[in-house]
Amino acid sequence: MCVEAVADRVESNIQYRASDLELPADNYQRTICTLDVYVPDGEPGFATIINLHGGGLTEGKKSFPALKGQGIGLVAVGYRLAPQADVPAFLEDAAAAVAWTIENIASYGGDPDKVFLAGYSAGAYLAAMVGMDPQWLAPYGLSPDDLAGIICVSGQMSTHFKVKKLRGDTGPEFRVVVDEYAPLTYASKDLPPVCLIVGDRKIEYKNRVEENELMAVSLRNLGHPLVEFHELPGLNHGTVSGGASKVIPGFVERVLVPEQAP
Numbered sequence: 001m002c003v004e005a006v007a008d009r010v011e012s013n014i015q016y017r018a019s020d021l022e023l024p025a026d027n028y029q030r031t032i033c034t035l036d037v038y039v040p041d042g043e044p045g046f047a048t049i050i051n052l053h054g055g056g057l058t059e060g061k062k063s064f065p066a067l068k069g070q071g072i073g074l075v076a077v078g079y080r081l082a083p084q085a086d087v088p089a090f091l092e093d094a095a096a097a098v099a100w101t102i103e104n105i106a107s108y109g110g111d112p113d114k115v116f117l118a119g120y121s122a123g124a125y126l127a128a129m130v131g132m133d134p135q136w137l138a139p140y141g142l143s144p145d146d147l148a149g150i151i152c153v154s155g156q157m158s159t160h161f162k163v164k165k166l167r168g169d170t171g172p173e174f175r176v177v178v179d180e181y182a183p184l185t186y187a188s189k190d191l192p193p194v195c196l197i198v199g200d201r202k203i204e205y206k207n208r209v210e211e212n213e214l215m216a217v218s219l220r221n222l223g224h225p226l227v228e229f230h231e232l233p234g235l236n237h238g239t240v241s242g243g244a245s246k247v248i249p250g251f252v253e254r255v256l257v258p259e260q261a262p
Contacts, residue, residue, distance in 0.1 A: 007039065007041065008039065008040055008041040009038075009039050010036060010037065010038050010039070011036065011037045011039075011108075012034075012036045013034045013036065014034055014035050014036070014037065014100075015030070015033065015034055016033060016034065016035050016077070016096055016097045016099075016100035016101075017033055017093075017096045017100075020033055028080070028084050028085075029080060029085075032078050032079065032080055032081070033078060033079065033080065033093055033096070034062070034078050035062065035075055035076060035077045035078065035097055035100070035101075036062060036064070036075070036076040037073070037074070037075055037105075037108060038064055038068060038073060038074035038075075038076075039073055039108050039109060039110075040068070040069070040070070040071050040072060040073055041069075041071075042071050044109035044110070044111075045109070045110070045111045045114075046071055046072060046073050046109060046110050046111065046114070047072050047073065047110070047111065047114035047115075047116065047148065047252055047256060048072065048073035048074065048075060048101060048105050048110045048111075048114065048115050048116065049065065049067065049072055049073070049074055049075070049116045049117075049118050049151070049248070049252070050075045050077060050097060050098060050101050050115065050116065050117050050118060050127075051063065051064060051065050051074060051075065051076050051077065051118050051119065051120075051123070052077055052079065052094055052097075052117075052118070052119030052120075052122075052123030052124070052126045052127050053076070053077070053078075053119070053120065053122075053123045054119070054120040054121030054122045054123050054124070054154075054241075055081070055121070055122055055123075056121070056122050056161075056162055057081055057082055057090055057122045057125075057160060057162040057163070058081050058082050058083070058162060059081065060081070060122070060123075061078060062076040062077055062078040063076050064076045065118070065120075065241070065244070065245055065248070066241075066242065066245040067245055067248060067249065070249050072249065072252065073105065073108065073109075073110045075097070075101050075105075077093070077094065077097040079093035079094055079097070079126070080093055082162060082166060086166055087163050087166045087167060087181070088136075088181075090126060091126060091129055091130060091136050092136070094117075094126045094127070094129075094130045094136070095130050095136035095137050095139070095140065096140075098115070098117060098130060098137060098140075098142070098147070099137065099140035099142055101115055102115055102142060102146055113148065114148050114256060115146075115147060115148055116147065116148050116149045116150070116151055116252060116255075117130060117131045117147050117149075117150050117151070118150070118151035118152070118153070118248070119151075119152065119153065119155060120153040120154060120155075120240075120241045120244070121153070121154050121155065121205075121237070122155075122156075122160065122162070123155070124151075124152035124153050124154060124155025124156075125152075125155045125156045125157075125160045125183065127150055127151065127152055127155065128150060128152050128155055128157065128183035128215075129181070129183055129186075131144050131147055131150035131191070131192065132144060132150070132183050132186035132187070132188070132191055133180075133183075133185070133186045144191055144192055145190075145192065147192045148192060148193070148252075148255055148256070149192050149193040149194070149195065149251065149252070149255045150191070150192055150193070150194050150195070151195045151197070151244075151248055151251065152194075152195070152196050152197065152212070153197045153198075153240060153241055153244040154197070154198050154199060154204065154205060154208050154212075154237055154240050154241075155183075155196075155208075155212070156183075156207075156208065156211060157182065157183045157184050157211040157212055157214065157215045158176045158177055158178050158182045158183075158184060158207070158211055159177040159178065159179055159181045159182040160181065161173045161174075163181045164177055167181075174206050174207055176207065176211075183215065184211070184214065184215060184218065187215060187218045187219055187222060188219075188222060188224070189219070189222040189223035189224045189225075190224075191219070191224060193225075193226040193227075193228075193251075193254075193255045194215075194216075194219060194224065194226070194227045194228070195227075195228045195230070195247070195248070195251040196212040196213075196215060196216050196227070196228065196229045196230070197230045197232065197240065197243070197244045197247055197248075198212050198213075198229075198230070198231050198232070198240060199231070199232055199235035199236050199237060199239065199240035199243070200231065200232065200233050200234055200235055200236065201231060203235075203236040204235075204236055204237055204240070205236075205237040208237070209231060212229065213229060213231075216228075216229035226254075226255065228251055228254075230244075230247050232244070232247075
């Protein structure tokens with residue numbers, strides 16, 4: 001039987017929450033909660049990476065990581081930001097985008113069993129929370145087990161500094177808080193494969209390398225079978241995403257072809 005090849009293309013501004021279409025056309029949630037899909041050339045059944053952008057939960061816009069042309073589908077997600085939205089709106093949006101992708105990616109040629117959740121900086125924090133704390137995907141009948149993997153590029157593993165402020169915390173930014181809004185709270189051996197990527201600890205965002213290293217060590221000590229921690233020399237918080245694009249395809253391959261895992 002001949003299998004029809006998938007054509008390289010991008011579809012933009014897809015509403016990932018159907019109920020948002022009932023809101024006024026200029027409503028903030030309706031305008032921001034959209035996603036773009038990059039479909040790679042090749043055979044159907046490709047893996048897909050959902051990308052959540054950075055920006056401290058107050059700025060930024062949906063974007064594709066530098067992974068086009070590698071046979072991987074990409075989903076770029078826009079989500080609500082402070083001060084227009086409050087916690088946990090951005091977590092709810094990230095979960096809704098994951099649910100849309102798992103439900104719809106087959107119609108683009110992707111395999112819903114090969115969906116990875118990724119993000120950079122604040123987006124990595126959201127990816128970790130949605131990929132580790134089951135409450136966010138539960139309303140869609142999904143769980144972290146439905147993800148093929150979680151990829152965090154310089155994400156905060158303690159409670160995000162903006163989340164702390166939104167919840168009334170008046171302490172300094174780098175005072176570590178680990179509560180129900182901290183990915184570290186949900187470390188478990190039963191999570192999907194995890195890839196943690198950070199820049200050089202001498203020049204990275206303060207606490208990021210150490211927090212991600214703690215997450216990696218915690219997961220391994222709990223018995224998690226596939227955790228990768230990559231510290232990329234010479235890269236800072238602003239440049240680490242470029243380096244991450246060289247690491248991520250290998251991680252995806254190691255997850256999908258387990259015998260290649262280190």
